Amino acid sequence: MLHRKLVTTALALFLCVEWGPLSTERGQWGIASGDPFVKEVVLTFDDGPREHGIQEIMSVLGDRNVPATFFLVGKFAERYSPITLSLAAAGHEIANHSYTHPKLYQLWVEKIMREAERCDEVMENLGLRKTRFLRPPGGSFNLKVFNAMRRKGLKLGLWSLNSADYTGRPAEEIVRLVTHSVKPGTVVLMHSGVPNTVTALPEIIQNLLMQGFRFVRLEDMWNGGRT
Numbered sequence: 001m002l003h004r005k006l007v008t009t010a011l012a013l014f015l016c017v018e019w020g021p022l023s024t025e026r027g028q029w030g031i032a033s034g035d036p037f038v039k040e041v042v043l044t045f046d047d048g049p050r051e052h053g054i055q056e057i058m059s060v061l062g063d064r065n066v067p068a069t070f071f072l073v074g075k076f077a078e079r080y081s082p083i084t085l086s087l088a089a090a091g092h093e094i095a096n097h098s099y100t101h102p103k104l105y106q107l108w109v110e111k112i113m114r115e116a117e118r119c120d121e122v123m124e125n126l127g128l129r130k131t132r133f134l135r136p137p138g139g140s141f142n143l144k145v146f147n148a149m150r151r152k153g154l155k156l157g158l159w160s161l162n163s164a165d166y167t168g169r170p171a172e173e174i175v176r177l178v179t180h181s182v183k184p185g186t187v188v189l190m191h192s193g194v195p196n197t198v199t200a201l202p203e204i205i206q207n208l209l210m211q212g213f214r215f216v217r218l219e220d221m222w223n224g225g226r227t
């Protein structure tokens with residue numbers, strides 16, 4: 001009997017640590033979009049920095065003075081550290097997309113925390129400030145991911161419009177989808193290293209500027225108190 005009680009208590013304790021209480025986090029989980037009445041939009045680029053495409057993305061953004069948010073994979077940020085530094089120097093926001101890009105929700109909490117931490121360490125070693133946001137690879141998360149993020153002081157940085165550029169869809173389709181679907185407060189998901197995204201980007205920016213949108217970084221949207 002005692003044995004069974006011990007096992008039950010141990011299991012309950014384990015689950016508490018792994019899955020964590022989340023009630024105190026309500027409303028503070030992170031951000032996926034902004035104020036629906038403010039004509040602001042965030043362009044986010046995942047999975048960089050890669051050798052291919054990133055310079056082109058930077059130059060398109062730079063030419064039009066558009067700030068963006070880059071969710072970098074730690075090991076790539078380390079390998080291509082000059083690119084990471086030039087992204088930050090250009091005024092873009094650098095955020096956490098884990099260190100090796102695993103499916104975080106499949107890992108134990110300790111491992112999830114390590115993935116987040118190692119990516120943060122890369123940025124810290126490069127002299128960049130700690131980001132507020134983590135975007136789990138694939139955008140997939142569960143209570144374990146929440147718990148790990150809370151312990152690392154990170155918020156979820158999600159999106160409200162998926163350009164699905166990773167599916168190989170033509171540039172014109174990416175332009176059409178983003179241009180027609182963006183609303184005030186939209187956070188757009190795109191990827192580094194996708195040639196069609198590079199092709200689509202100038203027209204997307206042009207169209208949204210013509211519609212009167214202002215481009216901000218995720219951090220700016222958050223600071224505006226719009227979750």
Ligand SMILES: [Zn+2]
Pocket residue numbers: 046047097101137138
């Ligand atoms: Zn990713």
